[in-house]
Amino acid sequence: MTQTVQAPPGAATVPPRVRRGRVKQPRVRTGVNARSNVMAYAMLAPIVLLLTIFVVWPVIYAIYLSFYNWSFYTPPIPVGWRNYVNVLGDRTFIQSVGRGLLFAVIVVPVQLIIGFLFASLVKSVSGKLATVLKVSIYIPTIISGVIASIVFVLIYNYQGGILNAFVGLFGIEKQAWLGNAETALGALTVPAIWLGLGIGTLIMLAGMVDIPPSYYEAADLDGATWFQKTFYITIPLMRNIFLYLLIAGFTAAVQQFELPLVMTDGGPLERTLLPNLYIFQHFRNDTYVGYSIAAAILLMIVLGSISAGIFRVLNSEKAVDG
Amino acid sequence: MAAQTPVTAPAISAIGQAPRSSGRSEGGLKGVLIGAGKAVMATVIVLLALFPLAWMLIAGFKSRSEVVETPFQFFPDVWRVENYQLILQDPEFIRSMSVTFAGAIMFTVLSLAVNSLGAYAFARLEFAFKNVLWVYVITTMFIPGMAILLTSFVVVTRLRMLDTLAVLVLPGAASAAHLFFMRQYYLNVPLAMEEAATLDGASKWEIYRHIFLPMSKPVFVVVGMTSFLAFWNSYVWPIMTITSRDLYQIQQYLATFRSERAAELGMLMAGSTLAALPVLILFLIFQRHIIGGIKIAGLK
Numbered sequence: 001m002t003q004t005v006q007a008p009p010g011a012a013t014v015p016p017r018v019r020r021g022r023v024k025q026p027r028v029r030t031g032v033n034a035r036s037n038v039m040a041y042a043m044l045a046p047i048v049l050l051l052t053i054f055v056v057w058p059v060i061y062a063i064y065l066s067f068y069n070w071s072f073y074t075p076p077i078p079v080g081w082r083n084y085v086n087v088l089g090d091r092t093f094i095q096s097v098g099r100g101l102l103f104a105v106i107v108v109p110v111q112l113i114i115g116f117l118f119a120s121l122v123k124s125v126s127g128k129l130a131t132v133l134k135v136s137i138y139i140p141t142i143i144s145g146v147i148a149s150i151v152f153v154l155i156y157n158y159q160g161g162i163l164n165a166f167v168g169l170f171g172i173e174k175q176a177w178l179g180n181a182e183t184a185l186g187a188l189t190v191p192a193i194w195l196g197l198g199i200g201t202l203i204m205l206a207g208m209v210d211i212p213p214s215y216y217e218a219a220d221l222d223g224a225t226w227f228q229k230t231f232y233i234t235i236p237l238m239r240n241i242f243l244y245l246l247i248a249g250f251t252a253a254v255q256q257f258e259l260p261l262v263m264t265d266g267g268p269l270e271r272t273l274l275p276n277l278y279i280f281q282h283f284r285n286d287t288y289v290g291y292s293i294a295a296a297i298l299l300m301i302v303l304g305s306i307s308a309g310i311f312r313v314l315n316s317e318k319a320v321d322g
Numbered sequence: 323m324a325a326q327t328p329v330t331a332p333a334i335s336a337i338g339q340a341p342r343s344s345g346r347s348e349g350g351l352k353g354v355l356i357g358a359g360k361a362v363m364a365t366v367i368v369l370l371a372l373f374p375l376a377w378m379l380i381a382g383f384k385s386r387s388e389v390v391e392t393p394f395q396f397f398p399d400v401w402r403v404e405n406y407q408l409i410l411q412d413p414e415f416i417r418s419m420s421v422t423f424a425g426a427i428m429f430t431v432l433s434l435a436v437n438s439l440g441a442y443a444f445a446r447l448e449f450a451f452k453n454v455l456w457v458y459v460i461t462t463m464f465i466p467g468m469a470i471l472l473t474s475f476v477v478v479t480r481l482r483m484l485d486t487l488a489v490l491v492l493p494g495a496a497s498a499a500h501l502f503f504m505r506q507y508y509l510n511v512p513l514a515m516e517e518a519a520t521l522d523g524a525s526k527w528e529i530y531r532h533i534f535l536p537m538s539k540p541v542f543v544v545v546g547m548t549s550f551l552a553f554w555n556s557y558v559w560p561i562m563t564i565t566s567r568d569l570y571q572i573q574q575y576l577a578t579f580r581s582e583r584a585a586e587l588g589m590l591m592a593g594s595t596l597a598a599l600p601v602l603i604l605f606l607i608f609q610r611h612i613i614g615g616i617k618i619a620g621l622k
Contacts, residue, residue: 039526040449047440047459050496055462058470058477065473072479118367121360129364135609136368139375142601144555146573147594150580151374154381154587157390162377165394194374202616255468258557262577276468280558283472293472300469 066294071287083294092270093295096278097254097302099185103274104253106189107196111249112242114193115201120230122201123208134202141198145258152191153178153263178264184271188259196252200245207241208234243314247307254303275299375598382406382592389587405592414567415593418575423600425490425571426553432495433549434542440496441504442530446516463498475562489563490571494552500545507541508534543608544615554601572597 066083070076087093122133140148155162156177164174177187211234219229235242257276260266266273266281273281279299283292377396381389382405384398409415443449444456474493483489516529524532557573564570570578576597580590605612 036447036526037449040443040447040452043439043443043447043527043530044455046436047496047501048455050436050492051459051462051498053477053481054474054493054496055465055470056458058473059465061476062469062473065476072476114367117363121363121367125360125364133364133368134613135606136371138609138613139602139605140371142551142555142605143375143598144557144573146555146557146576147378147598148374150576150590150594151378154390154591155374155377160390160392160394162394162396165392194371197371199616202613206616251466255466261558279468279472289472289476296468296472300466303466 062293062297065290066297068290069288070290072289073287079290083290084298086291087295087298090295092273093275093278095270096273096275097299099271099273100254100256100275101306103185103189103192103256104250106186107192107253107256108246108249110189110193111196111200112245115197115204115245118197118201119205119208120234122205134205137201138198140194141196143195145195146262148191148195149259149262152187156187178272179268181269181271184264184268188263188272191259191263192253192256196249200249203245204238204241207238211237239314243311246314247310250310251303251307255299378591378598379595382588382595384588384591386585386588389591402588405588406596409589409593409596414570415575415579415596417568418570418572419597419600421487421569422554422572425487426550428487429491429495429553430546430549432491433497433500434546436496437500437545438504438535438538438542439530440501441508442534444501445505445508445511446529446534447526459498459501461498463502471558471562478563484563485565485569487569490553490556490560490569493559495549497549500548504538504541504545507538511537540611540615543611547604547608547612550604551601 065076067078067080068076069079069083118133118137122130122137125133158164158174158176158179161177163177168174175183177183215233215237216229219233224232254274255276257274257280260272260274260277261280264272266277275295276299279292279295282295283289286292380397383401383403384405385400385402388395388398440459444452444459478484478489478493483492511534516524516533519529519533555573556571557577560571560574561577564574576590576594579586579593583589
């Protein structure tokens with residue numbers, strides 16, 4: 001997808017209709033243009049209409065309602081910034097955001113490291129086996145959060161769960177992994193890592209394959225080891241991919257809420273109450289929606305700023321051209 | 323005359339087929355050790371990736387108490403098919419699978435139609451306010467789901483869409499990300515292909531219909547699979563908008579089954595296995611395109 005193969009009509013030096021104008025009358029040319037407008041709008045109408053109703057309207061509506069005290073059956077009463085002030089003063093919400101960040105700090109690096117190692121492995125094996133490995137690692141990605149939750153709850157089960165049987169081999173006592181306040185959040189990270197591993201691995205693999213083999217051949221001539229090649233060639237050349245995966249993985253992890261919703265419902269002692277789950281529960285229990293919406297908007301701002309921060313910090317180092 | 327370099331549409335081939343540098347050339351003990359290390363690592367990761375699903379499948383063959391029996395046993399003493407039979411005889415399970423499948427098909431078709439039309443218009447047509455509309459559409463790509471989840475619910479309530487199939491199918495069908503992905507693909511289609519058709523007096527619609535649509539198979543597979551998967555796996559939106567059991571989505575059915583019939587673990591595992599099967603089969607059929615599609619997903 002280099003610039004040269006793209007043929008955007010707008011960027012072309014001569015717009016298409018002028019080309020046609022060489023063989024047609026100027027009067028006809030404007031007619032074609034008007035007709036082409038109608039055709040374009042007809043083709044764009046469905047997507048613009050759907051996005052307006054189901055994305056743009058909700059966004060504007062969310063911003064509007066966050067300044068109002070409103071339930072489904074009453075006229076909205078303007079309250080200024082009070083919803084936001086209430087959210088910021090709500091310790092449960094602040095703690096849930098901190099918990100979401102902690103969750104992401106565990107999930108994302110593990111995903112990146114395992115994904116990187118596995119992508120290196122896949123790259124180094126031959127075609128047929130590589131396909132088997134790629135397909136296997138991608139399969140968890142297509143499994144739903146609900147099914148993953150159901151399976152992992154039983155894996156963590158106190159009685160007869162696989163994990164307890166496994167740690168029992170090392171003489172460790174049985175744990176209620178999801179019921180114990182100390183281990184619950186950690187236990188949730190495993191299915192989150194499992195579900196997200198495949199896509200990250202394959203994106204990294206795609207990036208690795210794009211690195212010209214001549215770089216490695218030159219390094220081989222100098223007798224470089226695998227570690228040297230990885231740290232001096234592969235990782236620096238893949239920094240944009242890491243950056244993308246880091247930000248995408250980070251926002252996804254902080255916003256995770258299907259897993260805690262199905263596996264623990266936020267418990268025990270709110271230890272798995274991630275921010276989106278908190279907002280969602282609040283929305284379901286409180287008919288005055290302004291507060292929940294303000295919390296959602298605040299979370300969006302926090303996530304956006306942190307992502308921008310990660311981007312700035314990592315991108316400020318001089319980028320290597322790949 | 324804009325001289326366009328004739329290029330072929332991006333070949334969606336499997337990733338990971340690049341020429342390998344070393345590895346095989348290293349002979350002797352070191353080579354054997356590296357090979358063994360790779361084999362061990364590959365086995366471990368594949369096992370970790372597939373273990374939970376294998377266990378789910380096998381637990382479906384266990385009796386109710388065997389699933390969480392102490393001491394733990396991976397395989398059942400006796401392989402029973404009752405769980406699979408019973409869940410397949412549950413009319414609610416069959417209905418949920420059918421309703422979700424039908425909804426997913428509708429959603430996928432709508433998503434492909436709406437997004438590819440828009441993608442074609444942005445890739446090939448010139449019209450007034452093109453840039454304004456482009457920014458308008460693309461901006462929606464950066465809005466996180468939670469920011470609009472709550473008010474989307476308010477909107478569909480006002481539109482009286484609650485508890486209908488439309489509330490599941492319509493809201494997510496238009497996707498700026500899918501449009502963007504398809505537009506990238508259409509931009510790479512050589513102009514020469516449509517110039518002949520234009521000279522013959524074909525309309526833009528005819529060009530889309532007879533030149534672009536037939537060429538869209540690779541992107542349609544990727545976007546279609548993503549849409550199908552998103553619909554099939556969705557849980558939060560259905561539990562917010564669907565209350566009648568006739569329309570229960572499959573994930574909703576599983577979660578409800580789990581809370582209402584908590585003791586039937588074998589059946590739950592069998593049901594989960596069967597519920598994962600359609601997307602698993604679709605993925606295995608199209609895996610080459612999907613895994614290859616990641617490469618053209620516009621990371622660069």
